[in-house]
Amino acid sequence: MVREKKRRSGGRRSPFAAIALIGAGLLITGGVYAGATAAMAATDTKTQATAELTVDDGQKLFQANCATCHGMNLEGTGDGPTLIGVGELAVEFQMATGRMPLQMQGPQAPQKHPQFTDEQIRAIAAYVQSVAPGPTFPKDEVLDGKGDVAHGAELFRINCAMCHNVAAAGGALTEGKYAPALTSTSALHMYAAMVTGPQNMPVFGDMNLSDEDKRDIISALLFQQDAVQIGGFTLGSLGPVSEGLFIWIFGIGALVALTVWITAKSN
Incomplete structure (x- = not known):
């Protein structure tokens, strides 16, 4: 009799088990x-x-x-x-x-x-x-980034760097205007800017830059976007302005601090 009770009690299932199983299935x-x-x-x-x-x-x-x-x-x-x-x-x-x-x-x-x-x-x-x-819209090959990078970089320095900076970091113009940075611009929008001349940008027609020239410039800028920055801090790639400010604040500041420390030590 005792063994039968054990078997029956071991085979019973809680009434909540069936509810939980149905709920999980529905979920x-x-x-x-x-x-x-x-x-x-x-x-x-x-x-x-x-x-x-x-x-x-x-x-x-x-x-x-x-x-x-x-x-x-x-x-x-x-x-x-x-x-x-x-x-x-x-x-x-x-x-x-x-x-x-x-x-x-x-x-x-x-x-x-x-x-x-x-x-x-x-x-x-x-x-x-x-x-x-x-x-x-141009042909796909104009935007493929497989042009002559060296020639494109030269064309960019001649035609674009005076506004966009030689590192394509952008720059200020007159009367609150500015040339935007090209560090994340897509190939299509680079081409569109050269062809349509938005804002203060001049239009570069085929007489100025052929499609092959535009392809080279786009390739140079895409190469620069993917290039690894070397040589320490880029400081925004803004050239002597940011570099001079850095030297003035940290370089001369360090010299002044050192002078004050030496004077305090001598006294």
Whole structure:
């Protein structure tokens, strides 16, 4: 009788075990279903956005967000220049770098996080290109970074370093304007800047720099972005300004401190 009791008590299961097992099964099933649904929804949304964003969608986006300053027909207003002839390359550059839409008037439009998705920007650019064609996107080989780095560095020093600094670290211009740093700029935006001449930058047409020259400059800048900095602190790569300030503060400061210490010791 005692042995039978032991066997029966050992074979019993708690009533909460079945509940816990059912709950775990429901939780796992629900998690898998939710994950699969979210993945499918994201894929559908992406496909739908890509399929729906046409030139007509670009026109609607332009009229809702850009026409206030640039006019309903790209003719420009007192608050913004005309976009006739600027082309899709300029539109992509200005919007993808966050310079447009402009938040406030100033000496220069600052770079910031873009307010539109890549698909929306391409749609608006396609609309502008369809109304008044202009500079368009280059061939892939121009942006591949496989040009002549040495020749590109020489061209950069001759044509660009006076504003962007020889190390592409950027620099100040007149009246609150500035040449931005190129240390993280993409190849497409380097090309777009040379072709469209945004802000205070001049336009480098084929008569100034051929596509092969532009490819070499882009290759040199991409090489410089990936290069390992050697020789100690770069100090922003701003040349004698930051270097002189460093020497003045730390070098002369150390000499003054040493002089004070020697004088105190002698007394």
